Amino acid sequence: MELSIEHITHAYDTTQVLEDISFSVQPGEIVCIVGPSGCGKSTLLRFVGGLERPNAGQVMLHGAPPAGCLNPLTYIFQDFALLPWRTVEGNVSLVLEDHRMPRAQIRAVIDDVLARTNLTDFRRALPRQLSGGMKQRVAIARALSVRPAVMLMDEPLSALDAQTRELLMDDLVELWTREHFSACYVTHNLAEAVRLGHKVIVLSRRPGRIREIVQIDIPLSERPERGAELDRLQRQVWQIMREEARQADMELTDAA
Amino acid sequence: MLHERVQERPPAVAPPEIAIRPEAQPVPFRGGGFQPERQPYVAWLVFAVLLLLWEAGSRTGLISSIVLPAPSQAFGAFMDLVRTGMLWKHLDASLYRLIVGWTAGTALGIVVGLLIGLSSLARAGLLQLVSALFAIPKIALLPLFVVWFGIGEGSKVATILFGTFFPTVIATYAGVDGVDRNLIRMGQSFGLSSRSIVRKIIVPGALPAILSGFRISASIAIVLLVAAEMIGAQYGIGAYILTAGALFATDQLIAGVAILAVIGLVISWLISRAERFFLRWRV
Numbered sequence: 139m140e141l142s143i144e145h146i147t148h149a150y151d152t153t154q155v156l157e158d159i160s161f162s163v164q165p166g167e168i169v170c171i172v173g174p175s176g177c178g179k180s181t182l183l184r185f186v187g188g189l190e191r192p193n194a195g196q197v198m199l200h201g202a203p204p205a206g207c208l209n210p211l212t213y214i215f216q217d218f219a220l221l222p223w224r225t226v227e228g229n230v231s232l233v234l235e236d237h238r239m240p241r242a243q244i245r246a247v248i249d250d251v252l253a254r255t256n257l258t259d260f261r262r263a264l265p266r267q268l269s270g271g272m273k274q275r276v277a278i279a280r281a282l283s284v285r286p287a288v289m290l291m292d293e294p295l296s297a298l299d300a301q302t303r304e305l306l307m308d309d310l311v312e313l314w315t316r317e318h319f320s321a322c323y324v325t326h327n328l329a330e331a332v333r334l335g336h337k338v339i340v341l342s343r344r345p346g347r348i349r350e351i352v353q354i355d356i357p358l359s360e361r362p363e364r365g366a367e368l369d370r371l372q373r374q375v376w377q378i379m380r381e382e383a384r385q386a387d388m389e390l391t392d393a394a
Numbered sequence: 395m396l397h398e399r400v401q402e403r404p405p406a407v408a409p410p411e412i413a414i415r416p417e418a419q420p421v422p423f424r425g426g427g428f429q430p431e432r433q434p435y436v437a438w439l440v441f442a443v444l445l446l447l448w449e450a451g452s453r454t455g456l457i458s459s460i461v462l463p464a465p466s467q468a469f470g471a472f473m474d475l476v477r478t479g480m481l482w483k484h485l486d487a488s489l490y491r492l493i494v495g496w497t498a499g500t501a502l503g504i505v506v507g508l509l510i511g512l513s514s515l516a517r518a519g520l521l522q523l524v525s526a527l528f529a530i531p532k533i534a535l536l537p538l539f540v541v542w543f544g545i546g547e548g549s550k551v552a553t554i555l556f557g558t559f560f561p562t563v564i565a566t567y568a569g570v571d572g573v574d575r576n577l578i579r580m581g582q583s584f585g586l587s588s589r590s591i592v593r594k595i596i597v598p599g600a601l602p603a604i605l606s607g608f609r610i611s612a613s614i615a616i617v618l619l620v621a622a623e624m625i626g627a628q629y630g631i632g633a634y635i636l637t638a639g640a641l642f643a644t645d646q647l648i649a650g651v652a653i654l655a656v657i658g659l660v661i662s663w664l665i666s667r668a669e670r671f672f673l674r675w676r677v
Contacts, residue, residue, distance in 0.1 A: 189582065189583055219580035221594070235590070
């Protein structure tokens with residue numbers, strides 16, 4: 139399934155947020171969106187998944203969803219968005235219960251995704267007992283359970299400490315190597331972007347426009363060994379962004 | 395049981411030897427305090443000391459028995475109630491009114507509170523009305539209820555129902571407002587039906603606020619119970635207190651008030667149990 143974002147433009151009241159954004163997400167591709175804070179990255183992702191409507195432009199899905207797909211566009215949120223009153227398995231089960239699946243099948247799906255995210259031992263734990271990294275693993279398991287065509291990841295590692303972030307990045311790479319999921323990955327962390335992205339879209343400061351699209355052809359699995367090349371790429375992206383970020387930092391924020 | 399995965403760890407490096415010099419001084423402790431600790435027996439002790447002082451004051455004549463009867467006299471009045479079996483008649487009548495009125499009032503309050511919380515139309519139409527009626531002392535309406543619902547059980551139950559309805563509405567809609575919007579967006583992003591979102595995300599999320607609303611509505615219910623039983627009631631703790639007051643039987647009056655206090659304590663304990671059960675997921 140291919141996702142194309144076509145000429146998205148948006149303004150809140152009088153503040154122009156996004157201007158003519160177009161790009162596509164191919165099957166099995168991770169597209170990272172980076173940009174200075176307040177450039178509308180997260181807003182863009184909400185348009186992509188249909189949680190908000192842009193003033194102009196549209197998001198199109200091409201082709202039929204893969205077999206067994208329950209929710210083609212599935213989010214992973216920065217704040218995890220787990221129900222604190224449900225256990226790990228209850229949180230996964232939440233998104234399956236509305237699909238009229240037999241109980242045994244729900245159980246089987248839960249067992250499967252918990253095993254794939256190494257959470258089997260924690261299935262009866264409540265979110266408050268888990269570390270930030272484990273909570274995000276639960277959210278990933280929940281997303282996997284609906285067999286998404288495209289994962290929409292909104293700064294999924296930004297609420298975690300640097301060490302946990304490294305661990306989860308490795309997990310994501312491993313997951314991608316196995317399943318070749320496609321994703322639209324919003325982040326402000328350039329190291330994440332060059333580590334996970336096949337394509338890095340650099341947005342300008344508000345109003346967000348596409349400044350540049352950086353293609354990264356190094357296979358994900360080889361990236362840890364080719365640190366020098368990644369560093370060069372990261373510096374390249376930073377050069378593009380640097381002045382934008384500096385300007386964005388000095389802007390007054392009147393808009394909410 | 396969850397976190398104790400036994401793993402082999404590399405041996406720790408021995409800490410370097412530190413020679414303590416003679417002029418060294420330990421850093422003085424400056425933290426601590428400002429943190430409530432559990433002191434389970436103090437409450438009972440305060441209660442017992444107060445009772446003892448009161449009893450002693452009465453026995454020595456420092457407190458006139460007309461002004462305030464001794465605790466032992468009040469206890470005597472209470473034992474009279476038990477002996478004659480009147481205690482159960484009064485309790486039976488009062489608890490019936492309390493339970494029916496409070497249950498109906500909170501049930502309706504939760505329904506209307508959810509409506510106000512979920513629908514902009516209901517909020518626009520009802521919120522001001524609820525705020526206006528909430529402020530009216532329901533005791534003032536009691537004569538009206540007698541006209542509407544009769545001098546029997548109807549007016550008494552209606553008073554408690556009205557009194558508990560409004561605080562529950564306000565607690566419930568505030569609870570719904572307080573539910574994390576990100577959780578609702580999450581539900582929508584996974585394609586959950588509105589029914590599921592209300593049932594599985596909004597109601598459990600508002601439950602802490604609803605339960606603390608129960609505490610308020612329960613104490614309001616007890617206050618209104620006594621008020622309602624002062625008109626046309628033969629039995630009931632409120633009627634008993636009223637009769638005792640009319641006869642200046644202050645020992646009976648104190649006994650009746652003590653029974654109300656115990657009812658209040660029991661209800662508060664029940665709500666704590668409910669909170670511990672339903673809100674296990676909180677710390």
